[in-house]
Amino acid sequence: MYTFPTLEEIKLAHERIQPFIHRTPILKSEVINEMAGCEVYFKCENFQKVGAFKARGAANAVVKLSDEQKKNGVATHSSGNHAAALARAATVAGIKSYIVMPSSAPEIKKKAVKSYGGEIIECEPNLMARETTLQAVVDKTEATFIPPYDYFDVVEGQATCALEMWEEGIDFDTIMAPVGGGGLLGGTALTTKYISPRTKVIAGEPEGADDAYRSFQAKKLIPMDVPNTIADGLLTSLGKLNFQIIMEHVDDIFTVNDEEIIAAMRLIYERMKIVIEPSCAVPLAALLKNKEQFKGQKVGIILSGGNVDLGKLPF
């Protein structure tokens, strides 16, 4: 059994990471509200530092390191946004970062890691290769491994996103987030249930990487073997800590296919005039697919990031 961050700890994390993050805006769209039949509040983490909510968890983990740990730097494996976030947090804190990335990661995400001062070590695009390559890096450098999602300090950091949403004074009936490894969803569920137990927390997940959905239904952790979805930020399997938070605090998980994800993504580009990555569009796609369940509600949706390869937009 894992210990979860408390509301006090989440609030402390929010103070701790202030120098590292933006307070991102909440945007609305009349047209989308009309289509959805409810009031949707988009928390725009695509405008966050490094272009994704991952800036929160990475900063929190780096700031909490001991002086001794800081000497050897940090290391991680990540398909993208956590990589950039950890590299930036490390550079801002004046320490080294070693980032193991799958060779298949989008070019824009590799470029970002480099520009933030991270050292990239490439590996084959599968979990096994990531883990063995990471172990070799840690053995050699004695850097502290900061996991991308299944890690107390990271979940505590991601939980600060929902904290900002609640600070806006909106009485959300539902809060939605995408789920990949579960760090954002876990943190969002914790904060939300601490502050407003009546509010539903619902995840959106791609059908092509639906391990969280299947795990949630089966009440046991089922890893994802070969994910296949346009939502490249949600390919990883659910973490153990996050699975436990989700079983205790998440109300439902809805799946959507890539066509639905692309339609929701296009809607956000056309109507809100903002750039998001495909993973972001998953909760809105899930809402539009199940809109009778949200009728008349105030729904908060976390737009998780905006790091998309513009040369490969699906429209």
Next chain:
Amino acid sequence: MYTFPTLEEIKLAHERIQPFIHRTPILKSEVINEMAGCEVYFKCENFQKVGAFKARGAANAVVKLSDEQKKNGVATHSSGNHAAALARAATVAGIKSYIVMPSSAPEIKKKAVKSYGGEIIECEPNLMARETTLQAVVDKTEATFIPPYDYFDVVEGQATCALEMWEEGIDFDTIMAPVGGGGLLGGTALTTKYISPRTKVIAGEPEGADDAYRSFQAKKLIPMDVPNTIADGLLTSLGKLNFQIIMEHVDDIFTVNDEEIIAAMRLIYERMKIVIEPSCAVPLAALLKNKEQFKGQKVGIILSGGNVDLGKLPF
């Protein structure tokens, strides 16, 4: 000689159109500031109603109609954003709108006009065809023609965009806008020179539609024959009223080629995570091409609109 709107009139217009418009945010990007060597403040009219600053001028013109004129509705010709803006303003005011559009206009812009309740009349994509088709519509319906840019009420409305920028309390050294027909540039120049005569007003214009640049240099109005640029919002020739405002109040016009426009456009998508149309990127492209002239300055740039055909992004 034309009469120009006074600062008092521009302020009244701003009050008049409040129910029709958003107060759009000003955004900044650290990375772009570093690249530009100055502080750039982007006024985000891509987030404006109908996705463009044109909402301002159209609303102002519609609200100022007499009750008698309102009975027969309004008509215009426009390659896009003015069309949508006038259709929406008319529908909100409860009157009819007839929109003459070139058959070559982007599909998204035609769709927008229809969705706002405008009646579209298509014509060949040249100024002559636009004008004769429009005349036929006006003869038949007795609607009031609201020109897209060369019209007192429209310029007065567009001038409210710079008014909002000045209300933010930023002491701009330079304000930049794109120039097509000159309504936005003219309005921006008037407001800016009324409020801060020392501030430079500089336009960006595509090389492939550089009639404003050539007119400005020659000190006489030279129309554009066959424009050819990706900046599809800037194809029209400079208006007479606007030419006079520009000769009196604009400090310089810089031209950029399509490659430079696309690079600046991509920079805004990647770094600011917002959706803009190519015309918007012209002033930033002009700034980056001439950055030694802006060193250390506070530069305001109007991002004029966000209505782009996502299926045809140039990257």
